[in-house]
Amino acid sequence: MTLILTTMGFILKILLHLSLYTGVQCVSDIRALNCKFSDQESFITDKGTHDIRFIHKNVILLFGQKGEAPVKPDTVTFLLTGTNLDLRLYLEGADEDQLECVLHRYNTNGVHVQWPLQKTQDYNYWYNCVIEHRLFTVTSFLRQPSPNPAPGHHDYHNWTVINDGDVLTTTVALVMKTNTPEVKSALGAKTKLDCQFVFDHVGADYTLEWFSYISGQRKQLFNHNSRSGLTQGTGVGMKALQKGDASYDLPAADKGSQQTFVCSVSVNPLVASLNIHWTIEEKPKVSLSVPRVLSIKEGKFERIDCRAGHYYPRDVKMIWYRYKPTALGQTLPDVLNKTHSSHMTNDDGTASLDAYIHLRPSVKDSGTQFICSVFHQSLRVPIRMSFIIQVEDPMKRLFIFYIFFSAIIMAALLYIIHSMRSARRRLFRRLPY
Template structure:
């Protein structure tokens, strides 16, 4: 059995909105002329034309020709899909274009028998259905409300509209919601059936949890057309960074001090923490030294699903360490820039009078003992004198 392979050929094409018979704006390109219909794609655009990426593909409706239920449609219409993406992720739109040839085509059983499109051809089309999302990719914190946007438009009122939401997470696909206008029945939650009647099939997540992370798929089916958009939801919670010391630390030479840097309440797990030491003396090298004696705790799981981590070291300074700044630098995917928490160290000499404190304490102890003993010795009774 011979199997025909689909071959893709990339060609330059332009999208133009206007009326039938309009001349192409760029005659050297294949022009898809989108004429007016109930599905006005332009109203959903945001940003300038230089922020849009457009892909046009042929669309196969199936082996058996089906007439689209709108005025002017034919069984042997040619179909195309156009996907517009905003370069900064503001939206993604997929809409279906129907082209009615002037001469009806015979049934086309496979891709290789499609009517060819020549360079510089103008294909007059009508947009008949559109599916849009303003949230193709979302970053949100834990325990937050989040709505995943999914809108659609059809050029006629359909009695067989189906809307479904699925979540793909760690290789498992689960159905979150489904609705059929044919039966009027819905299953699951998070989507307003009343809003679907207005073309809004957005999914509301009441409180995000660790299990909310994954890829959400909104599917809209209007026979014989089906379209879907995938939306990646990623949980991001930045760390809160704190030190167990003040911004100015004074120690005597050789005094021991444990210094903790805690990064708390972050998600996901990966975080980078390091301690830096740098001199503040004018003229000294400004290149910080990364401390090698830092010890890290185990990751701690918090009740809300976030994590915490502590990086500490034991500080036993010499006089040469005085005037240095110690900085804890924390990097995480939820941060645009690392968080830095610092303290400046001041080191003093040991007090010179400390060497004679023990002798003084000894002498004071002896004097105290003698004083107590003297008070304890009984005095001789005084004599009694009288006349004989």
């Protein structure tokens, strides 16, 4: 009976653990990752104070079992073991060459506690591992047990030297992931900022925080303590939070172009966080003041407007080009001098701007193409609008007029001559002789 209850408890623990991250389907088949490691070494300065120097190395993050041979014997290897929490669950769908991995030591600021899954009071070395992909960011903490007792002061006083070829056997204690490392929203649109977290054990006492940074100012958005149950702020669903989903519903915004939002989870002695960069963007709507083919008289002065309307933020670049396909030796369009209007602010908070050129074309300019290009951070490629001019030659029109007028005169003369001849014949018929 005791064995059955123990088995059921173990199964329940696994199910609860898996429920903390419902979006995961399968384990990635990645066996090892190349990572950058920022090591730290404590030393005494000439003034007798402690200081730290940073040592940067290339290391291997190896997924395997205890005692497994390293992939590169001459390189530092972080061997990730254990089945409670597999970091590869959160790398699904990514190839090795798509991931950027960075490791560094983590200082607990003198706080040394026994980790829940740790059977002894041994000291732990902690390492923070950040893996970035263009679609997601994963941050995790690796725990390396040590038989040494807790030093009772800052970790960096007691860190051991890591030499090339060393194998550091670790387990994953905490994982956080966001599928929205970069968010672009339209003005007035609500946005969900994704943040998921999971521990290697059930029932962890943690504090979750959401805050933002704008112009260097920190603003608290949400705070929840699992032990006390106290919650401040809104935006995170409490039912979802119990399953490790700390996603934040960002209200619709009508101003502010850039902010950094931080999702932070702290569990003694660790503090993990994810930065989410948020930007408001509206693509410009571009239009010209003339049709695609513009008929214009030679020498006539014409102003052509190119308008970039309803874009956000205000930074925009507009360039006018001229290109004549029949011009000998012209491979690239010419850049034209232009004049900008002042920025116009629309009722919805977006901006508009006009860039215009002046034309006084000659007949030889007929067939020339003019292109307005608009560059904005919301566009992957610039928006281009163009038109072609057809220049009317006034002499040609006058010549046509002369021909037409002459044709009318000739027709009238012929008609008069014909009428006179007809009248003369009728007169001859009436004579008696």
